[in-house]
Amino acid sequence: MLTEEEISMVLNTYMYMNYKEAEDGMTLREILEEVQKLPEYQEGGRYYGEYSVVSEAAGDDRVGEMVIGSQSHLMGFDDGTCACTFSSKENDEVYVVYRGTGDGEWPDNGLGMTREKTLQQERALTYFETVVEKEGYQEGNRVIVTGHSKGGNKAQYVTMTTSYDGVVSACYNIDGQGFSEKAIARWKRSYSDHEYEARRSKITGIYGENDYIHVLGRSIVREDQTYYVKTPVAVENFAGYHDIKYMFAAPGKEQGEKTSMIFSGSKNSYVAEPGLLLACAAALSAEVMKMPEEKRDGAAAVLMQLMELSGKKKRGQNGEVLTKKDVEDFYGAGIPVILKSLLLTEEGRSVFFRLFQGRNLEAEMEGRQFVQIEKGGFDRALMVSEELLAGLSDCFERLERIQKQIPFWFRLGSAVDNRIVMQMNFLDGKKRELVKMKEKLQEIRGIYDRMDKQMEEEMAL
Structure with a gap:
């Protein structure tokens, strides 16, 4: 029953x-x-x-x-x-x-x-x-x-x-x-x-x-x-x-x-x-809700309008349309929040790799309908990932310099040296993860470049 x-x-x-x-x-x-x-x-x-x-x-x-x-x-x-x-x-x-x-x-x-x-x-x-x-x-x-x-x-x-x-x-x-x-x-x-x-x-x-x-x-x-x-x-x-x-x-x-x-x-x-995806979505939502209300309003409007493109109506049930400020809020505040949740949280990184690691994105996109987006968003994402990589590399190099300054006789078995080595290994692992993410972003960016070129060639015929 x-x-x-x-x-x-x-x-x-x-x-x-x-x-x-x-x-x-x-x-x-x-x-x-x-x-x-x-x-x-x-x-x-x-x-x-x-x-x-x-x-x-x-x-x-x-x-x-x-x-x-x-x-x-x-x-x-x-x-x-x-x-x-x-x-x-x-x-x-x-x-x-x-x-x-x-x-x-x-x-x-x-x-x-x-x-x-x-x-x-x-x-x-x-x-x-x-x-x-x-x-x-x-x-x-x-x-x-x-x-x-x-x-x-x-x-x-x-x-x-x-x-x-x-x-x-x-x-x-x-x-x-x-x-x-x-x-x-x-x-x-x-x-x-x-x-x-x-x-x-x-x-x-x-x-x-x-x-x-x-x-x-x-x-x-x-x-x-x-x-x-x-x-x-x-x-x-x-x-x-x-x-x-x-x-x-x-x-x-x-x-x-x-x-x-x-x-x-x-x-x-x-x-x-x-599950893991829910945890990632919850982390993203929490970051979105921290945004100033006026910027959250604009960023949410852009995301929801993108979702609306899958339907027949190209504007809201009650005539809602996007404004220039909505788009500015999305790119200025929304994209950084999304990237922060995806790249800097454990849940976000895990979901990213689960969804994309080892997959041929271009082959999977072939023959599918999708929304063409402004490529500047990918450029900004790549810029953020490069800045993060630079920051991680700088931290790694500082720890390496500190380790070299510790006398050899003091290093062996010392808790300080072990802690430094652990931190260096952690940073090195995060660097490798971020490099892979950056490669995927470049791959997606490259797909859009090739599709734009193909469309230009078709229009020229």
């Missing part, structure tokens, strides 16, 4: 099936009977993994007999809101589910790291309170608010902000990011300490062991209500670390150099500690 948190995760997975033809009042089983005939949901199809998770879970009557309702796109809400309810057959249990980042919502994610509230968060709140009033939910009902990624952020926002606090029984935040200091300060001003903690205690955080999104911003989830789920994702599948269906995945048969995945209707086990 599936637990409440597992049902929340399954319903969040359903939201990524992107099936808009379901009618309010249909059971989940009835919806699955319709979609199984469509190519996108069959083996090899775009949504086969999500379909497999939901279909397997629907074998449990508690899930299969759930009824969909209050679909936001049928209520006049914008595409970004993307929410619905699932009610038990007896209507004594209701899940309010928010989908993750929709097309045009990435800039709103960035604003959530500096603003007290965002338009999309407020629209999620309006949706919830509209549904509560429409359906007449009372404190006696079991109402669970949940969402994945940006949906998880919205679910938390609703739980912390709604005037119908008594209606919310629990909140399950799946991989959802945190908030700005302003947002948290607003809640602490608005409520007594007891009420703030009472709302916060309703939130359970469930994250992939290497998820890199939920660490953005300041978390309000209690540590004792935070859990990490095993996600068996191939190293090269970076997006998979934030893909909810991999919380239900297990390695299958080997197919050449790749291993197929089997998706079940039961979530994977929890792990004791988060």
